Amino acid sequence: MIQMTNVSKWYGPVQVLNNASVQVNKGDVVVVCGPSGSGKSTLIKTVNALEPVQQGEIIVNGIKVTDPKTDLPKLRSKVGMVFQHFELFPHLSVTENLTIAQIKVLGRKPDEAKTRGLKMLDRVGLMAHKDKFPGQLSGGQQQRVAIARALSMDPMVMLFDEPTSALDPEMVGEVLDVMVTLAKEGMTMMVVTHEMGFARKVANRVIFIDVGGRILEDCSKDEFFGNPEARQPRTKDFLSKIL
Numbered sequence: 001m002i003q004m005t006n007v008s009k010w011y012g013p014v015q016v017l018n019n020a021s022v023q024v025n026k027g028d029v030v031v032v033c034g035p036s037g038s039g040k041s042t043l044i045k046t047v048n049a050l051e052p053v054q055q056g057e058i059i060v061n062g063i064k065v066t067d068p069k070t071d072l073p074k075l076r077s078k079v080g081m082v083f084q085h086f087e088l089f090p091h092l093s094v095t096e097n098l099t100i101a102q103i104k105v106l107g108r109k110p111d112e113a114k115t116r117g118l119k120m121l122d123r124v125g126l127m128a129h130k131d132k133f134p135g136q137l138s139g140g141q142q143q144r145v146a147i148a149r150a151l152s153m154d155p156m157v158m159l160f161d162e163p164t165s166a167l168d169p170e171m172v173g174e175v176l177d178v179m180v181t182l183a184k185e186g187m188t189m190m191v192v193t194h195e196m197g198f199a200r201k202v203a204n205r206v207i208f209i210d211v212g213g214r215i216l217e218d219c220s221k222d223e224f225f226g227n228p229e230a231r232q233p234r235t236k237d238f239l240s241k242i243l
Ligand code: ATP
Pocket: 011, 016, 034, 035, 036, 037, 038, 039, 040, 041, 042, 043
């Protein structure tokens, strides 16, 4: 599904991804963790070319992201992305937020887009809020709408960048529950998070990136959590701080 091979990226003189190779197969739930500034956000943004790279190759479902001739809007329409800040359109209702990209990007008819959007809204438990505006919702509710909006596009893969880290603690659970359900239903997901409870529950792989953008660990969840002696010193140090 996602094949990154020897990807390197620099901001000016600063290297932020260092020869990163990652393979994500259909149905994988890959958790990406690592210290602040290690390149986690950059790594997942390269998947839909929100961040260009200087070296290496990225292929998503057969589409070569790193090829300048690739139709990026088309690719992005099939890669769902949920960020730390919900980034809903504040001047549009929940329903309009759910339908606008389906209509404008996928060319769906308004009725069809609404049916699909509301189905996804129901799935995240927010049907009662369909006519509200984002500002009338809690952070956790807004984030669930953001997830429903991404799902409305029928993505082939979902990318999450710390989707719960801007939320009040009591709202983290409701967003993680939605993500756990998605994972269990077989959605292919790449998730930057420090929620190790989520990782233990549904990840099948865990990637640890160190500052400088080097992938230090890429192993199964059981290996990552169950075999601490085999982890790199940097990983142990990181885990001791967050667990
Ligand atoms: P955090 O946990 O704080 O979200 P992160 O692991 O997601 O961090 P990135 O946001 O990917 O890290 O950033 C990696 C490095 O690239 C950091 O050193 C950051 O300062 C730098 N960086 C990110 N965006 C830019 C930019 N637009 N211009 C210059 N440097 C940048």
